[in-house]
Amino acid sequence: MIQIPRLSPPLVLLGLAGALGLALLVGNQVSSRPPEVGPLEPVVAAPAERLEVVHLQVGQTFGEVLQRAEVGWSDQNSLLLAFREQANPRRMRDGTRITLRWYPEGDDLRGVDVTLSRDETVRLLRDEAVWSSDLVRTPVWVDTVFVSGAVESILWNAVIDNPALADLPSRDRALVVDWMDKVFQWQVDFSRQVREGDSYRLTFEREVRPDGSMRSGHLIAAEYVNQGTPYRAIWFDPNDDGDGTFYDEEGKSVRRAFLLKPIPLSRISSRYSNARLHPILNTVRAHRGVDFAAPVGTPIQATSDGVVVYADRKGDLGKLVEIRAPNGWVSRYGHLSGYGPGIRVGTRVRQSQIIGYVGMTGLTNGPHCHYELRRNGVALDPLSINLPPGDPVPTSDWGRWALESEERLTLLATLPGPPILRVAENPDADSSESPPDPGGD
Ligand SMILES: [Zn+2]
DSSP, X not given: OOOOOOBOOOOOOOTTHHHHTTOSEEEOOOXXXXXXXXXXOXXXXXXXXXEEXXXXXXXXXXXXXXXXXXXXXXXXXXXXXXXXXTSXXXXXXXXXXXXXXXXXXXXXXXXXXXXXXXXXXXXXXXXXXXXXXXXXXXXXXXXXEEEEEEOSSOHHHHXXXXXXXXXSXXXXXXXXXXXXXXXXXXXXOTTTSOOTTOEEEEEXXXXXXXXXXXXXXXXXXXXXXXXXXXXXXXXXXXXXXXXOEEEOTTSOBSSBSSOSOSXXXXXXXXXXXXXXXXXXTOSEXXXXXXXXXOOTTOEEEOSSSEEEEEEXXXXXXXXXXXXXXXXXXXXXXXXXXXXXXXXXXXXXXXXXXXEEEEBOXXXXXXXXXXXXXXXXXXXXXXXXXXXXXXXXXXXXGHHHHHHHHHHHHHHHHXXXXXXXXXXXXXXXXXXXXXOOOTTOO
């Protein structure tokens, strides 16, 4: 195994934030470039080899590539054996890049590199008579990015065009917008409520490859100021298992127990109504749900955690999934073309998990998802009720939360923006207003 050290995170805190005041766009991120290390350094100094690069064709196997390249039989077997120690030769993706490294003279192979993914390469080396293998991981650099900006019209442009993020590939900038949208979906409808003069601040941690692309990343703290009201979200992961979530500066969940809609980018084609003219039957019937129009095959997300209690055809609703959530809540998704991976009665699902795909089964005149929310058997309008809040920071984690949230808010506060004032100190304290501090200032 070739060891490539994982570089420790340099927290790039630059002190220029205060000086910039309410400057339009500020960023002091990515000040340190990823190290200039290629994923595969030559084992021996240069011209001692002749490279032949081939790409796995559809239906072709690694063995066939070796055969075609006229690698000797004993080498072929030994290579496959060594390769199997790292990966399954039958599970290689079409287009996988295979680099055959020949000695410059003669027909002898000295090494083979199989690029399994952007992050993993199997390197096969001749070890006297047999072959040995190593899994080489593309090194990543961990860093923290700070960025803030003002919004002129839409959040997308404000983030995508932020010069502070110019070094990020556009795909990664789009991801940042998506994170913001997901985190603040219950507070701000970025498609309708954004106003000129809104602003944002965010910091995120990421793993960067040598080519500057992000292998993974997540927000640490974020703020969106919408029409003068700041909304904040702080990442907290008490078990350090990646399964954290976001809370506001007072430790309340930023999330709600239900998503607003089961398909993020969809159009409402029919609202909840006690009497609507049915588009096909042409009679007046109640519509105890909301229809979200989207192309056939669009993934549909569970709007809450819960258990699947129904996944089958049901009359006019066609293929239907029903999910039971705590406290008597049930959500239903109809007209599906198919069910999500592993979705059957009894399956536990998490909020946002894909439970099915948009279709036209049952009685419908176009592809859409019929979405219903019921509580104790009573249908409710999912667009007009006050969705139940998510759980706050657990009392048992409060000590750690207090420390970590303070640190994360401090990161945010290095960027220009409104002051961050915290109120809550203890979740068990009286939740009513505390008496004013008699000392004043
Ligand atoms: Zn409907």
